Amino acid sequence: MTTSQAASQILESAKELQYDDSTNRLTRNHLSPLCFSVINDKTICIGAARIGWSDEKFVTTTLRRMADEVDLGRPLHSLVIVGQLHPLEIDYLKIHALDPSSLDQLVLENNQCLNSKS
DSSP: OOHHHHHHHHHHHHHHEEEETTTTEEEEGGGOTTEEOSSSTTOEEEEEESTTSTTOEEEEEEHHHHHHHOOOOSSOEEEEEOOSOOHHHHHHHHHTBSSHHHHHHHHHHHHHHHHHHO
């Protein structure tokens, strides 16, 4: 499975399974109007391919862009969905970001979303 395929499947699943703030539980999307997903189109992820090989490749982007735009070439692929990020991690991820200028805003939104769920 490629990172694009994995990201696409995760996004499809996230449409069905949402987080309900009123009950602090995961629920089916159609059961609660108060649902808010921690995993969504703007969730930050890292695609990695052929780690340790001379042609290894890393890409930092959103799940939506990973699903629609990224091709990391031949396997082996890994997809990492990030949690709350430390400033040093953010600096490193910018090196591999598809759009480094928007990463700070995405990180801010990502961290706010994660903090609201803890």
